[in-house]
Amino acid sequence: MSVGTAFHSRTEPHNRKMQWREWSGYFAASVYADFHDIEYNAIREQAALIDVSPLYKYEIRGRDAERLVDRVITRDATKLKVGQVYYTPWCDEAGKVVDDGTIHRLGSASFRWTAADPQYRWLKMNASGLEVEVEDISESTAALALQGPLSRAVLEAATGESFIDLRYFRRRAATVAGIAIDVSRTGYTGDLGYELWVAADKAVELWDAIVAAGKPYGIRPAGMIALDVVRLEAGLILLEVDYTSARHAMNSEQAYSPGEIGLGKLVDFDKGDFVGRRALLDERRAGGPRRRLVGLEISWPDIDAMYNARGLPPSAPAVVDRSAIPLFDTGGRQVGRITSHGWSPILKKPIALASVPAFFERPGTRLQAEWTVEARRGRVGATVVETPFLDLQRKRA
Secondary structure: OOEOOOOHHHHHHHOOOOOEEEEOOEEEEOOOOOOOHHHHHHHHHOOEEEEOOOOEEEEEEOOOHHHHHHHHEOOOHHHOOOOEEEEEEEEOOOOOEEEEEEEEEEEOOEEEEEEOOOOHHHHHHHOOOOOOEEEEOOOOEEEEEEEOOOHHHHHHHHHOOOOOOOOOOEEEEEEEOOEEEEEEOOOOOOOOEEEEEEEHHHHHHHHHHHHHHHHHHOOEEOOHHHHHHHHHHOOOOOEOOOEEOOOOOOOHHHEOOHHHHOOHHHOOOOOOOOOOHHHHHHHHHOOOOOEEEEEEEEOHHHHHHHHHHOOOOOOOOOOOEOOOEEEEOOOOOEEEEEEEEEEEOOOOEEEEEEEEEHHHOOOOOEEEEEEEEOOEEEEEEEEEEOOOOOOOHHHOO
């Protein structure tokens, strides 16, 4: 049975249509407004608040905290400085991704770890023989994403200090209305943004303070539907949609290495040993990952023609479709699948993430995607493109 997050008493009144979904045992708003476009626009043009408290969160402390982190993740934890944040995957012994998330270095011997799936048992198993404490802080720590081009102005108004010097994937402590928070320059929108980490019993006070500071900037809460659209535009992957966790895979075809989901650059073979390293070395020696995650632009004229053939006006997918859709080469042979697709309001075109054999990863490669109109299947053109689809300089500025 789902329960409300620490922010629920503030998010619930905004959700007038009671459109909730389940996220890790919590209620998460699908959409607050009558339609998600106004929330999408807040993220892309103003400032938006997104309750991301259902993320699993762990604090790792002790003399061997760095050794544990380095043993598990594919990146070099010894290079992660205090005040810095890593985005990284971590793998099982077969080199298949268990999950992906962020690692925040809080001190010389302390880290905050975030993940989409529970990781406590995995961390404890890998902590064998190390002098380290792993604490599950998922319930005691709330998280609020403040995203959008005006998010820095809102944060500065709320804290009374400048954040121009907090660079991309960095973090530091701050206070809002006397409330101690940790601010990280991170997010899941591909835009300028921050994530605010706060003790759960102070969450409501933080919400009120941020909303008050954000009123002159048109701040509003945004739900999961709008978040799904912006993360697709940013080319960001979603667990159990764009790839399956090795923990949940029913067979080898459902398990993915980092290189198969676009995270190969985050594997550091020059650091010490880590879980999955030998298997990933074997993959590299064999010529690299056999599958790749690519971006696709889907032909709108082809979609329009399918609707026109049935005497219907064209219809763009308003929300991100997470169902698998077959992909074919130009000869009609099925070669892969679309994992996420939808309409980009800012790019004015349908876009998708897709898993294809390595042979088809080159930008400009022509493919065909299955498309259904009025229960009749057809095929439309799809072209491989670089991701992210939308690369906003302000997210790093």
